[in-house]
Amino acid sequence: MSHPHGSDVARARISAQSARLVGDEPAIARAHFIAEADPYRPGLRPAGYLNLGTAENRLVWDLLAGWFTPDAANAFRATESDLRYAPLHGEPGLREAIAAHLTPVCGAPVDPDHLIVVSGATAALDLAATVLCDPGDAIVVPAPFYGAFTTDLTGRSGARLIPAPMPAADDFRLRPSLVDDVIRAARADGARVRAIALTSPTNPVGGVHDTATMKELQDVAAVNGVDIIADEIYAQSVFGPTPFVSAVDPSLGADGRARTHVIWGFAKDFGLPGLKVGVLYTQDTEVAAAARALAYFAPVSTHTQALLRAMLTDPVWVTGFLTESRSRLLRSYEGAAGALRAHGIPFVEAEAGFSIWVDLRAWLGGTAGSGPWQAEQALWHRLFTEARVSMLPGEVFAAAEPGWFRLCHTTDPLVVGEAVARTARLLAGEAPIAGAASIDSRE
Numbered sequence: 001m002s003h004p005h006g007s008d009v010a011r012a013r014i015s016a017q018s019a020r021l022v023g024d025e026p027a028i029a030r031a032h033f034i035a036e037a038d039p040y041r042p043g044l045r046p047a048g049y050l051n052l053g054t055a056e057n058r059l060v061w062d063l064l065a066g067w068f069t070p071d072a073a074n075a076f077r078a079t080e081s082d083l084r085y086a087p088l089h090g091e092p093g094l095r096e097a098i099a100a101h102l103t104p105v106c107g108a109p110v111d112p113d114h115l116i117v118v119s120g121a122t123a124a125l126d127l128a129a130t131v132l133c134d135p136g137d138a139i140v141v142p143a144p145f146y147g148a149f150t151t152d153l154t155g156r157s158g159a160r161l162i163p164a165p166m167p168a169a170d171d172f173r174l175r176p177s178l179v180d181d182v183i184r185a186a187r188a189d190g191a192r193v194r195a196i197a198l199t200s201p202t203n204p205v206g207g208v209h210d211t212a213t214m215k216e217l218q219d220v221a222a223v224n225g226v227d228i229i230a231d232e233i234y235a236q237s238v239f240g241p242t243p244f245v246s247a248v249d250p251s252l253g254a255d256g257r258a259r260t261h262v263i264w265g266f267a268k269d270f271g272l273p274g275l276k277v278g279v280l281y282t283q284d285t286e287v288a289a290a291a292r293a294l295a296y297f298a299p300v301s302t303h304t305q306a307l308l309r310a311m312l313t314d315p316v317w318v319t320g321f322l323t324e325s326r327s328r329l330l331r332s333y334e335g336a337a338g339a340l341r342a343h344g345i346p347f348v349e350a351e352a353g354f355s356i357w358v359d360l361r362a363w364l365g366g367t368a369g370s371g372p373w374q375a376e377q378a379l380w381h382r383l384f385t386e387a388r389v390s391m392l393p394g395e396v397f398a399a400a401e402p403g404w405f406r407l408c409h410t411t412d413p414l415v416v417g418e419a420v421a422r423t424a425r426l427l428a429g430e431a432p433i434a435g436a437a438s439i440d441s442r443e
């Protein structure tokens with residue numbers, strides 16, 4: 001577009017591509033920080049916020065503290081050599097330690113040269129999509145799915161996501177035949193489908209895909225000639241009866257392994273989200289080489305890498321930590337599930353992860369002239385401002401139908417119990433915060 005004073009004058013201060021990537025910060029993203037700034041404290045701040053919107057495991061700090069507390073016996077102390085420049089896709093000692101750690105998880109030896117360590121699983125997802133996809137390529141994703149896939153898999157790569165909705169009637173369990181249908185329909189529509197991306201175990205539902213399902217998914221990928229991006233960040237956070245099987249486990253058949261790219265990280269299984277350390281594991285040498293080069297843009301501090309290497313090379317500590325963490329996850333899940341049941345709020349039974357997929361469809365209501373997704377937004381807003389409970393609505397997770405909410409339970413059980421009680425009171429039309437007559441609505 002021409003401008004009387006020249007195009008430089010007319011230009012916005014930020015580029016079109018950064019405007020596309022940044023967008024407006026949604027109210028839902030702000031909710032986390034608002035809730036964290038004024039938290040509920042029994043007795044002290046009874047009307048404070050209850051943040052069940054963030055998938056952090058806040059139940060294991062006492063088990064981790066020794067590594068981070070300077071005067072503790074097993075505190076980590078870096079040496080000068082730990083703090084030098086290291087390969088930007090991960091220091092060799094840490095990659096060896098991660099390879100040894102992931103070998104039993106993946107069911108076969110993991111080659112450290114096929115690991116790319118970057119700043120978070122977020123960065124690893126971005127690497128995988130950017131290496132595999134050209135702008136306009138499509139990635140089919142069983143829905144509901146981890147909401148940040150929308151940014152992580154498309155932001156830099158320019159790919160687009162096509163949801164493959166899994167049926168609510170079957171508790172959103174993965175049905176590879178439906179993924180197949182969506183790939184075929186998308187192709188018939190002219191889409192260039194390059195990959196399937198999924199969480200395994202699933203976020204938000206907390207499901208674990210069994211071996212037969214994963215085999216079938218590999219078959220679907222092979223028949224359609226697409227890759228699989230398997231986000232296995234919750235691999236060792238399984239507390240239910242279905243054993244986890246990695247998308248690269250040889251028991252699924254050898255064919256798909258080379259075209260399956262696994263994402264893992266320390267945020268969930270090790271309860272260390274703030275360290276932002278993630279991994280891409282790919283057996284495709286070309287993909288690995290391209291990802292190694294792109295890791296330049298998202299390396300991890302060598303101090304953090306040295307600490308994690310020390311942690312992983314203490315197998316007694318790792319085994320004890322993971323065992324205790326899983327038993328705390330189970331207890332936390334059972335507590336939250338019991339509270340939901342006691343208040344008559346339906347949900348999908350979970351076997352893994354930090355969250356419960358809660359069914360509030362019966363309480364959507366809706367105001368004249370507004371659509372069902374507005375009704376979900378309105379219920380989210382009431383929960384946040386009137387009950388001061390933060391839970392993310394299903395639209396964030398590409399739910400096919402409004403009314404589902406993700407409740408993250410891995411925090412103080414008092415907070416979870418109070419949040420479920422307040423939610424139930426709000427749904428029943430009662431004042432949600434006991435003893436507080438009116439609360440300012442500030443979003």
Ligand SMILES: Cc1ncc(COP(=O)(O)O)c(C=O)c1O
Nearest residue numbers: 055120121122146203265267278
């Ligand atoms: C499925 C999944 N993948 C990736 C991430 C992000 O991991 P990181 O904090 O290591 O970037 C999360 C965090 O919520 C997640 O749930």
